[in-house]
Amino acid sequence: MIVGRTNQKSYTLSEITELYGGDLVGDSKTRICGVASIKSAKAGDIVFLADRRWRFDVELTKASAVILDKNISLPNETPVILTSDPYLYFAKVSTLFNLPQQTQPNVSDKAFISSSAKIASTVSIGPGVVIGARAIIEDYVSVQAGSYIGIGVKVGNSTTIFPNATIYDGCVIGKNSVIHSGVVIGADGFGFARDSEKKWVKIPQIGVVVIGDNCEIGANSTIDRGALDDTVIESGVKLDNQIQVGHNCRIGENTAIAGRVAVAGSVVIGSRCQIGGGTLISGHLEIGDDIVVSGGTFVAKSLKNPGRYTGVFPTDDHVHWKKNASVIRHLRKMMDKIKVLEKKIGLS
């Protein structure tokens, strides 16, 4: 079910290949009106196929064309656009048909905007929004219903803030970024010192959060303000939902982090990393550039060399799991016994 942002225009396959390249096989005048999945496509839709495994599904598709990996051949005669990266190609074509929603410039009279805030004339501000003193909201920004923009916050050109997000005082968000609902940016980092009575004394968290351009922050994610210096999310970073980023972290350009990842305080993550869902990264570590971490991993040491890292207990049926997992507390002894055996029969 497509919601409100379909481009009504249609394009022929030749118009599409003129825009994005690729080798066209079949009727170049085939007219395309939208994108779809292979299973739900109807006449006029274009679909993509990147994995040989699903190639027989395409036989049944009602789509009018397929964006196809150039190394795959299809069993039927649907027109195709051959490309080396069908997923990327599809992303571009889908964007052509599904332009981002354009919100009309409009400031709701049910918003509460401080008189000292600087609000561009082209912004859209929903009902219930609160914008604090000295905040700066640049052109074409959309701040949707119920979101809170703190004192002195700056939101760059063309950024969208979905409903019920919260940006604490002093934080900075770049251009063309997207902040989803429920996100909390700039809450206090978890900084406490223990006194002699084992009570916790709060350390004021006086840094802010600085987010770059072209970032996306998924729903209900939290990014804490720095303790002394700032927490920094560089441009092009994509965070999925329910990400936690602790105080003083820095996440490098174009790194993508999947859902439910937690990054403890003072972690530095390089550029172009890919962190799998549910991974935990301990505090004060360094993760280099181009690192891939599998989902569910607990990262307890810095990772410097590019490559993929994993640390996950394999899943089994419960009875087998129990049998094998209970051996883990004997592993050291087993290793020692093997050494003794080797010695005994002259193998070491």
Added chain:
Amino acid sequence: MIVGRTNQKSYTLSEITELYGGDLVGDSKTRICGVASIKSAKAGDIVFLADRRWRFDVELTKASAVILDKNISLPNETPVILTSDPYLYFAKVSTLFNLPQQTQPNVSDKAFISSSAKIASTVSIGPGVVIGARAIIEDYVSVQAGSYIGIGVKVGNSTTIFPNATIYDGCVIGKNSVIHSGVVIGADGFGFARDSEKKWVKIPQIGVVVIGDNCEIGANSTIDRGALDDTVIESGVKLDNQIQVGHNCRIGENTAIAGRVAVAGSVVIGSRCQIGGGTLISGHLEIGDDIVVSGGTFVAKSLKNPGRYTGVFPTDDHVHWKKNASVIRHLRKMMDKIKVLEKKIGLS
């Protein structure tokens, strides 16, 4: 401390067994005014006991009656209702005494409702609520303070949406469902293709989220809209707090998922499954019907046969853990050495 929803009426034990069955032992005229835990019960309360282990606690209870597993006998003479499933029986009796809050039909003048939205006359809409164009809010729905209902959203009969929840444009929620505070339904799925410069190109997320009847979605959970088709939560599904459901997932009828579970994109989960807290399920997997997954498990492969599955590192004191965990990177070598030993002494 009971809040505002106690049924003032009292019932005798015989009235209760008439409603819900069970074998009554003791004075059938005993009058019950409410439910409680064994420890905090006072005269007039009814409690339940399902596990033999706590049976001596019942000696000390001030409760006037006990809903009891028919295979347990009690050391004291409190009246009991014997049943094969005391927990289920208790659920019914508790509901009798604690009827769901009935909110009076009322639309706050501090709500912002689009003129094209269709709002039944029996709804309750709190202050600060925003309801978008063409939304449909059916009879007896309660949308509480600060919640956001997007353009074209449909909310079915008798559903309750607690304060500060967010439903993005186009999503559909069935009847008799409960959406808790901070829930975000329909934010964009995490769909990006990487270009030749290793930047991420966003794939428009044009599906929606469809939630069935009698569902409950726990606080701060997030359910992403589909990339092309819809994300579907079937009827009777119960999600605990802080659940993450990625785009294109389908969760089958009457499946229950405990707190903090994350389900990556395009996962299909069957009916009547029970997923333990903190579990992670990788993308594109299939989980069959009647599957139980233990809490804390990382599911990296499809699970087809009914049964229980686990994958958790056993916890130990830190010193022993360290000793044994450090052996894990030698496991393959150990297995090989055992083979060599077996050969050497003629065991294989």
Added chain:
Amino acid sequence: MIVGRTNQKSYTLSEITELYGGDLVGDSKTRICGVASIKSAKAGDIVFLADRRWRFDVELTKASAVILDKNISLPNETPVILTSDPYLYFAKVSTLFNLPQQTQPNVSDKAFISSSAKIASTVSIGPGVVIGARAIIEDYVSVQAGSYIGIGVKVGNSTTIFPNATIYDGCVIGKNSVIHSGVVIGADGFGFARDSEKKWVKIPQIGVVVIGDNCEIGANSTIDRGALDDTVIESGVKLDNQIQVGHNCRIGENTAIAGRVAVAGSVVIGSRCQIGGGTLISGHLEIGDDIVVSGGTFVAKSLKNPGRYTGVFPTDDHVHWKKNASVIRHLRKMMDKIKVLEKKIGLS
């Protein structure tokens, strides 16, 4: 970047040691205007050094003074305050320079406050706040924009509730506590009984949440109301972001829980515990006093003796992980084979 709460006053080092003790080495008249990190400090700032590893960084700092562990000597001649706990000392000095924000008493005319709520004259209530019937808001409380305070809720003296938090009906929050944005307190616990058709019957959750004094609850955390009795967070407890606390839990005084921890229902955690990030604690367990649990651990059994507990799969590069992890399902067999070998060659 310091936001809005710097104390403009400056202090000499001798004034600081008069307030907080420590041994002063160097010019006691050195004037301090604020705190900073070693790297970003400028003249007038004071920094702290607790770990020998960073002692050469201090050579390059522009700070005017260093709060120093008394067992470390510095390579340069910056004035120092020697103390046995530099981090705690720094916490106090930082608080001196960064007083908590004082919000002016003010009730927004865009808030919605029930006429039966009792609101002290010194409170600050932001736009969009909703306060339910019979709620009690004590002196100097700040309830910030968009937060929801349910029916009968009590918020103690000097507590701050950041924007867009939600407190369900009947919950109680003590004095001097801090509730961050997106927090949901008192949503229904996850309590369902399964009927004969494998459908879930909801058990009314009739307890509340009671939070003590001097607590801090991090952004987007969720604490469920009790099923029958209350969920209790005792005084001095500090919860980081995205913590989940199930129904009926009790968390003891001055326990600190790092980000993304999930505590299932009916868990009792003692006083002064420290639970590392991402840890999961199964239902109905008891964690004693002074227990430390490492991050990423799955706690499946009660932990009674003080000490540190861990259960984490060690991370490796993916290829080695795969090689070794796949051996785990043969562990029991390996142990058995070792026994056979030992027998065979007369070792057991």
